[in-house]
Amino acid sequence: MTTYHFIGIKGTGMSALAQILHDSGEIVQGSDVDKRFFTQEALEHKNIPIYPFSESNIKEEYTIIAGNAFPDNHIEIEEAKRLGCAFYRYHEFLGEWLKQYTSIAVTGAHGKTSTTGLLAHVxxxxxxxxxxxxxxTGKGHVDSEYFVFEACEYRRHFLSYEPDYAIMTNIDFDHPDYFTSIEDVFDAFQSMADLVKKGIIACGDDEQLQQITAKVPVVYYGFGDTNDFQAQNIHExxxxxxxxxxVRNTYYDTFTIPMFGDHNVLNALAVIAIxxxxxxxxxxxxxxxxxxxxKRRFTEKKVGSQVLIDDYAHHPREIMATIESARKKYPKKQIIAIFQPHTFTRTKTFLQEFADSLSGADFVYLCDIFGSAREESGKLTINDLKKRIEKSEVLALDHTKVLANYSDSVLIFMGAGDIQKFQDAYENTLDNTIQQ
Known part of the structure; x- marks a missing residue:
């Protein structure tokens, strides 16, 4: 029986894929850095071994799956190639694995994770x-009929898949370290559409998606009355x-979702359509x-009179949607945004858009930019963003106690880096205050 070894098993996609293979009866192990990640718990629960990086983890008979974050000169990748192991990058292996099922790829600039989760649940x-x-999160089943998966457009990785169906939530300019323009992003999605085998479910309210051409049927959903699937009479x-x-102007049924905001209604419509x-x-x-x-999508926690929300929002459009959800769910509370920009290139590209979207909160605390090792910061600092937001301050990790001043408020911790450490630090200050 084949042993699958994952290089970088704590990555979100990698840990999910490792769980799927494990649940499908395969032997799975992996390696990663020592730092603890939230993805680890599920791996440990399934007794999937996690080792520190070392050449000795690699055996000739293993099939190796490497995370996309690791370069070809990584010690384990070099050893796998030296031994002639069967070797895949994450997206390459996923493209092969899903051929066994009726596969549904969920893609789009925003809303992928929430829509994938909702579809998998249904x-x-x-x-x-x-x-x-x-x-x-990943789950496998020996008798699976469907394989529902999130397909990321970054570096055109989703072109490794030939799914039966694709849900396309929207097309927007993001990942400016790779894509050059909205046209470049559209080109990637058009190439993805060409690979779909049975049908595409696309948001018809999205101007870019209206231009997609395909060899398979395209079913549109949205609020506009030209859509095949339309949501009407929305109330919170x-x-x-x-x-x-x-459905095509004929009443189908009434649905309820435990979420708030137009973007969540659209995600639900995509699921209903497929x-x-x-x-x-x-x-x-x-x-x-x-x-x-x-996880990390409007994840709520009540602490005293405050509601703390952890959210992955790291693009202006996502920030706007998250603040809108909080306003609709808690119309009588103040909304305080605590935001950590993710990557210098994204922050520089969307500086004014970040300022505009964050201004929807009652007050904004900004954390230092979470930069990646791949990029130069130039002279950009968090103060360049602060200058553009009237009601804002920079938040230091050792000064989170200031957030306690907002009683009976909603505190939204947003970002794709390590924004959780600011929430953890704040909760620790509260614990210490109670103990004293």
Whole structure:
């Protein structure tokens, strides 16, 4: 039996894929840095061994899967190539693995993880399925009918897949360290559309997605009345959002999701459209109402009179959507944004857009830019963003106690770097205050 060794097993996609192979009856192990990541818990729960990086981890008979973050001169990759092991990059292996199933790729600049999670939840109520979510969650099943997975456009990695279906949530300019323009991003999505085998479910309210051409049927969803699947009569309750769905202008059914904000209604519409296309009954689709959410997407915690929210939002459009959700869920509370920009290139490219989107909060605390080893900072600092936001201050890790001044407020910790350390530091100051 083959042993699969994952180089960088703590990465979100990698840990999810490792869990899928493990659940499907394969022998799985991996290696990574010593630092603890939130993805580790699930791996440990399944007794998947995690070793420190070393050439001795690599055996000739192993199949090696390497995370995309690791260069070809990494010690384990060099050893795998020296021994002539079967070797794949993460996206290459995933492209091979999903050929066994009816595969559904979920892609788009924003909303991938939430939509993948919601779709996996709904299909899991009706079928044995496998799914790979970008929050590090993965599940396999020996008898899987469907394989639902998040497909990332960065570096055009999603062109390694030939899925049966693709959900496309939106096209937006991001990853400015790789893409040169919105046209370049569109070109990548168009190339992805050409690889889809059965059908595409696309947001018809998105101007870019309206231009996509395909050899397979394209079903559109959205708020506009030209869409095949349209949401109408949207209203918020304390439990979430309820809306009616019309299929080609004919009333289909009424659905409730335990989330707030237009972007969540659109994500749910995408799920309803693909399920309807695959003949899943409305009663099964309605199980959306008990969806628990995905990690780091509007993850809430109540501490005293405050609500602390952890969210992965790292693009201006995502920040705007997260603040909108908080306003709709907690209309009577102040919204305080604590934001850590992710990468210098993204911060520089969207400096004014970040300022505009963050201005939707009542007050903003900015954390130093989370830079990657791949890029130069130039002269850019967090103060360049602070200057553009009227009600803002820079937050130091040892000064998070200031957040305690906002009683009965919503504190949103946003970013794709290590923003959690600011939330942890703040919660520790509260614990210490209580103990004293």
């Amino acid at each position: 299909l899991n109520e009706s079928y044995p399925i496998s799914y790979l979510i970008g929050d590090g 309750t304390e439990e979430g959002t309820t809306f009616d769905v019309f 399920c309807h296309y695959e003949d899943v009954k409305a009663e099964k689709i309605k199980k959306m109402s008990i969806f628990q959410g995905v």
